[in-house]
Amino acid sequence: MADAVIFDPMLPWPVIAGLGVLALILVALALWRGLPGWGLRGLAALVLLTALSGPSLVDEARDPLGDILIAVVDDSASQVLSDRPDQTDAALARLEAQVAALPDTELRVVRVGDSPDNAGSLVMTALTEALAEAPAARIAGAVVISDGQIHDMERAPAMTAPLHLLRTGRDSDWDRRLVITTAPAFAILGEEVAVRLKVEDQGRAPRGLDSVPLDIAVDGGEPRRFTVPLGQEMELPVRLPHAGQNIIQISTPVAEGELTDRNNAAVVQMNGVRDRLRVLLVSGEPHPGERTWRNLLKSDASVDLVHFTILRPPEKQDGVPVSELSLIAFPTRELFLEKIDEFDLIIFDRYKLRGILPALYLDNVRRYVESGGAVLVAAGPDFASAASLYRSQLRPILPGAPTARVLEEPYLPRLTETGERHPVTRGLGRATAESDPDWGRWLRQVELEATGGGQVVMTGADDGPLLILGRFGQGRSALLGSDQAWLWSRGFEGGGPQLDLLRRVAHWAMQEPELEEEALSLASDQTGLRITRRTLGDSIGSAEVTAPDGTVATVTLEQIAPGLFETVLPAEDPGLYRVTEGEREAVIALGPRAPREFEETVATGVLMAPVIDAVRGGIVVLEDGVPRLRAVREGQPAAGRGWIGYMPRGAYLTVDQTTTPLLPGWVWLILAAGLAIGGWLREGR
Structure with a gap:
């Protein structure tokens, strides 16, 4: 129960105030004139003004509300180190027992696990949300049980009650970690790129150690060991071994006594790219398809194109020396003998033997392919003649042979069953081996026969080979049995995917990893680890997945398209995953390069100290x-040796209320009249 006096005026307060001023003036005037009843008259006016203000007595029935203590328990990854889980459980159990013994006091426990997106320990966010869900008038205090490594201190709430940190961990803890300062996302093949890193010790680390070993492995291979200075940032030169994704794993061995080895290693993913693709285009004679090749190669800013065009055949007899047939002296010897290995691709577009390129040059091109180079031949009618490139030193590296027939008739290029599976032609338009593709026809084709294990991916007239791909030594060559691809770029009969086809053929010849026909690739997305296997065969074997913790699982890949098998595995643990299928092997790093929870593992109270000091709380180890x-009053220190305080709030809920006038109206009237009459009688004497 609680009593209080309230006022419910009969007139607006400004009117009552005006009447009070008027009454005061009249009483002052009576006093000035020396009237003896001025006091009684003043009391009568005061009684009337009090009656007009409507005083009432309020009786309330109140239901006390208990106090609320909030305990935020940090269950993030760094809290599982050493004996911190035991410390956390013991502290929470003791806190629950003490609160249970207090009258009308409730303990609300909020547990905070690992946050998504490597954001760290979001303890302050959890505390803010817990405070928002409870009435502010009932909050008696908050306790955080954590190692103090909190990553959202900028979201700390404004507390009106004591806040404390029960800090886990030990003062003797120490840890060693590997820090990757900078690491580029890509690097140019053949050039060194610098990865900046540092190995440092935290906490009470052993003294007298100046250097530590460092292991570096690429794509899960055998690691190489180096010795690096401790606590000093250094540059590590790295040269990528291949194009595409390269996984570089850097680690330092675990030292005895350190808290964890989770921050002793880091994984860097770099894409190997070519600086600029150098392409040599050799055109035998001007024709409409020549501009197609130029447009394709010049449209790519990363391509350096050298174009060698024979504008006028040397057999034309007009008395002009052969050396003067070109607009400028073309450095054929320098290109085909001295600098041929600098090119990534050589294209022969309707070239035939005319004696301009000696046999020595062409033989050097053959050696260039067998050593890892790439050649693409776009055949015109001359490829079926006696002046064919097939009858030169290039014959051993060509995947097809001409039959000496040139078919001058309209036909529709089609994909073979191999072409449906091959990355160069898979998904090209809406073409399939059974249905008509949605592109226009070509009008000429050189009849070919596949040789040397060449793969026929497209056919043309009379179902003869049109596009043949082959591997020779360490290099590759492609043979397109027509010079009519330009019809697609001109929109003839609707056109076709000419740009995609020629670009894929060229990049396959240059051994781009994305166009390998036999490949095992890994990727990560929101669903987990995506395993993709490309093959020209009808089936594949099971794949073995090695997780970061060393466990091995066997999975079966399902066919989602001809020659394309895939599956998705849940992958919750960050780290390096290795997948093996037959002789194929691939690795991928999932999760952050360095988990934020393990960037700083030594317990500390420094981060929370400013917030705790502002409400006179305490940090307890x-x-x-x-x-x-212990209960404390507002404004007093809320922590001391061996104790922490909470502030009882005394909150309540009003369940009933009764309002009674202080006096009846007739009583106010009798009092006022009696005082006025008494003043008149006093003055009458």
């Missing part, structure tokens, strides 16, 4: 024992 809980 659980290694010294769990503190007692």
Whole structure:
């Protein structure tokens, strides 16, 4: 129960105030004139003004509300180190027992696990949300049980009650970590790129150590060991071995006594790219398809094109020396003998033997392919003649042979069953081996026969080979049995995917990893680890997946398209995953390069100190024992040796209310009239 006096005026307060001023003036005037009843008249006016203000007595029935204490328990990854889980459980159990013994006090426990997106320990966010869900008038205090490594201190709430940190961990803890300062996302093949890193110790680390070993492995291979200075940032030169994704794993061995090895290693993913693709285009004679090749190659800013065109055949007899037939002296010897290995691709477009390129040059091109180079031949009618490139030193590296027939008739290029599976032609338009593709026809084709294990991916007139791909030594060559691809770029009969086809053929010849026909690739997305296997065969074997913790699982890949098998595995643990299928092997790094929870692992109270000091709370090291809980008043220190405080709030809920006038109206009237009559009688004497 609670009593209080309230006022419910009969007139607006400004009117009552005006009447009070008027009454005061009249009483002052009576006093000035020396009237003896001025006091009684003043009391009568005061009684009337009080009656007009409507005083009433309010009786309330109140239901006391209990106090609320909030305990935020940090269950993030760094809290599982050493004996911190035991410290956390013991502190929470003691806190629950003490609160249970307090009258009308409730303990609300909020547990905070690992946050998504490598954001760290979001303890302050959880505390803010817990405070928002409870009435502010009932909050008696908050306790955080954590190692103090909190990553959202900028979201700390404005507390009106004590806040405390029960810090886990031990003062003797120490840890060693590997820090990757900078690492580029890509690197140019053949050139060194610098990865900046540092190995440092935190906490009470052993003294007298100046250097530590460092292991570096690429794509899960055998690691190489180096010795690096401790605590100093350094540059590590790295040269990528292949194009595409390269996985570089850097680690330092675990030292005895350190908290964890989770931050002793880091994985860097770099894409190997070519600086600029150098392409040599050799055109035998001007024709409409020549501009198609130029447009394709010049449209790519990363391509350096050298174009060698024979504008006028040397057999034309007009008395002009052969050396003067070109607009400028073309450095054929320098290109085909001295600098041929600098090119990534050589294209022969309707070239025939005319004596301009000696046999020595063409033989050097053959050696260039067998050593890892790439050649693409776009055949015109001359490829079926006696002046064919097939009858030169290039014959051993060509995947097809001409039959000496040139078919001058319209036909529709089609994909073979191999072409449906091959990355160069898979998904090209809406073409399939059974249905008509949605592109226009070509009008000429050189009849070919596949040789040397060449793969026929497209056919043309009379179902003869049109596009043949082959491997020779360490290099590759492609043979297109027509010079009519330009019809697609001109929109003839609707056109076709000419740009995609020629670009894929050229990049396959240059051994781009994305166009390998036999490949095992890994990718990560929101669903997990995506395993993709490309093959020209009808089936593949099971794949073995090695997780970061060393466990091995066998999975079956399902066919989603001709020659394309795929499956998705849940992958929750960050780290390096290795997948093996037959002789194929691939690795991928999932998760952040360095988990934020393990960037700083030594327990500390420094981060929370400013927020705690502002409300006179305390930081207690659980290694010294769990503190007692004590009630404190507002404005007093809320922590001391062996104890932490909470502030009882005394909140309540009003369940009933009764309002009674202080006096009846007739009583106010009698009082006022009696005082006025008494003043008149006093003055009458």
